[in-house]
Amino acid sequence: MRDQAVGGGQLPPEATSRPAGGAMAAPSRRASGPRRDGATLPAPAAPPTAGRIAGRRRELKALRADIERTGLDTLTGRRGTRSRVLLIAGRPGSGRTALAEALLRELAADYPDGVLRAALTGRDGEAAAPEAIARELLDALGTTAPPGAPEDELSELLRDALAGRRALLFLDDAQGAEQVEPLLPDAPDCLVVVVSQGPLTGIPDVRPCTLGGLDTAAAVEILARYAGPTRITVDPRTADAVAEKCAGQPAALVLAGGWLADRPKSSLADLYQALAAVPLPADTSSGARPLVRAFQLVYDALPPPAARILRLTVLAPGCLVDAPTASALAGCSVSTAGAALAEFAALGLLRPDAGTPPCSLLERGGQDAAPDGATGHPQYRVPGCLAPLLATLLEEYERPADIQLARARMLQRTVRLLVSCRAMSEEPGSPARQKVAGLPRSLRFPSRAAAARWLRGRRAVLLDAARIAVADGELDTLDRRLMAALTRTLLAHQSPEEAAPDLYALHCLVLEVAQRRRLPREMAAALLNLADLDAHAGRTAAALTRYRGALEAARAADDPVATGRALESLGGMYGELDDWQRAADWYGRALELRLARGERVDAARLHGRIGGAHAQVGRWDEALREWRTAARTYRRAGDLAGQARATGELAHVQECAGRPQEALRTAREALETVRKAGDGHLEAALQLRIADTLERLGDPAAARLHRAAGERLLADQPD
Known part of the structure; x- marks a missing residue:
């Protein structure tokens, strides 16, 4: 969250331009005062856009000087290895972010690699996790980070991505050094600008710039932006008194100016008296009083x-x-x-x-807004x-019930938007597209590209919506519907690799919901998905732990599908660790389940995996037995391609076991089977394998014939 949102001392371009008569033009506002009868508010003129800030020239000059000043780590004449860090410290509402933005605009030309920016405080006011911020920065840099990677790994990837760059890194609303330090690049040509309420103790050579209130002239300039020059000119002393009442805080001045602009017939004296009359809670700190007073004044005037x-x-x-x-x-x-x-x-x-x-x-030169x-x-x-x-x-x-209802309505609309976005990934005329065509216009997208842009631009907001649903804890099945819709939509518009980091976060949320509500089936599914992503990222130990947890949850839910998948995955993980005995054992447990359920094709596949595990450690007899059983089971299931593959693997094991003649006969048997199946790629592979076996048996002429046939088949196959 950013405090420059209420102006922060920024002035719009029109506030500094003068009309032909030379007087500063006041922005138009609706003529009537606030309505208290509950009627709809009329639409006012558009708010002024941000331009230069009021005052702060001294602070800007000091910050520019700090960039050029020799750091403590460069006193010896050697250049520092880390980026310089500038700290702009102040209370929320003091214009600290606006000052940082003004500094970035002045420095942009000196940093050709652009500006990286991140807000370090979340929607709920809590500090954002450094690993989440690092991942967002890496995404902005176009660097892919493994899903679920720990903070240290992400920080190292960020430093590598920024090495050799000349960029600005803007970290807004930091809550402490522990948030900032993992994000600092080892790149002396980069500059880090941090906005925070307090010091960054523990980070060496930080250049602080502490903000107080604006001087009177700058504060009055903000009031003139809203009230117009006439009311300031006729009562300059009261304008100074209002600025003092607001303690020179830009956020308070903007709110006070907005209140005055909404009342063209009110004077600065009216504003001062209204501010003085606002009651404040007893526990309001002295530094927060100006902002609280101005906010309460504006809020109380609303219908x-x-x-x-x-x-x-x-x-x-x-x-x-x-x-x-x-x-x-x-x-x-x-x-x-x-x-x-x-x-x-x-x-x-x-x-x-x-x-x-x-x-x-x-x-440099602008930004791509996500419409x-x-x-x-x-x-x-x-x-x-x-x-x-x-x-x-x-x-x-x-009331809590009304807050929950409001949240539910908002999240329900988000679900419908996600369904509409996902439907746009399908062909025109599909049932999903036809269904979406009946939705209100505000829930429809004009094209697939527009839907993809919306998803890309709102990704962080959508993930935050999922976190809101999970944190509420009382939205029944809405949280699961939202996460399911978001998962499907991400996969519809992105590849699995692109969507993996967001899917990891969503699966963690699903797991949180399942554990809280004691839903073992959903818990097993979430653990399996997370374990798959861990395994793909090379975190084998974490994957093993989650696969075991998924197995326990699947058995508690009496879910044979999840149980079988967990058992097979455990076998695969032990295979990755070269623990082939345990791999064969877990595959054997999965095989028992498949046989009990009469799933022949899956049972045949598991016979092959067990055979492969035995072959890895030279148990040729056990491996041959499993591959023969696999081929036999495929044949009974009517799967000719599977039978041919299993028979070909049997031939390979026979050759490894020192039985080349048997391997040749078995490979030719597999070749006859695969021709019936019509699998050109597998037929080509078997031809080449037969050629290798014939060469070992001393028959190069026959080997050349089979190799030529295999290469012709490969050339004829589509990519």
């Missing part, structure tokens, strides 16, 4: 329906909300929600969001400094 919509916005995933999302949360019409959101943005309660994900790589392909409605983000205040009001005014 009750609008105030409820504002409170509920804090429930939105990623604190990112648009009109349909607010409509689902509040149970009102989309038009009412859209007008309210626009009003909130004009008052400084929300900030328009250009579609930038929480962590993104911005190249909301389903709705096209403007998106807004809840300011980080206001989110705790809204959360407190939500808890105070909303």
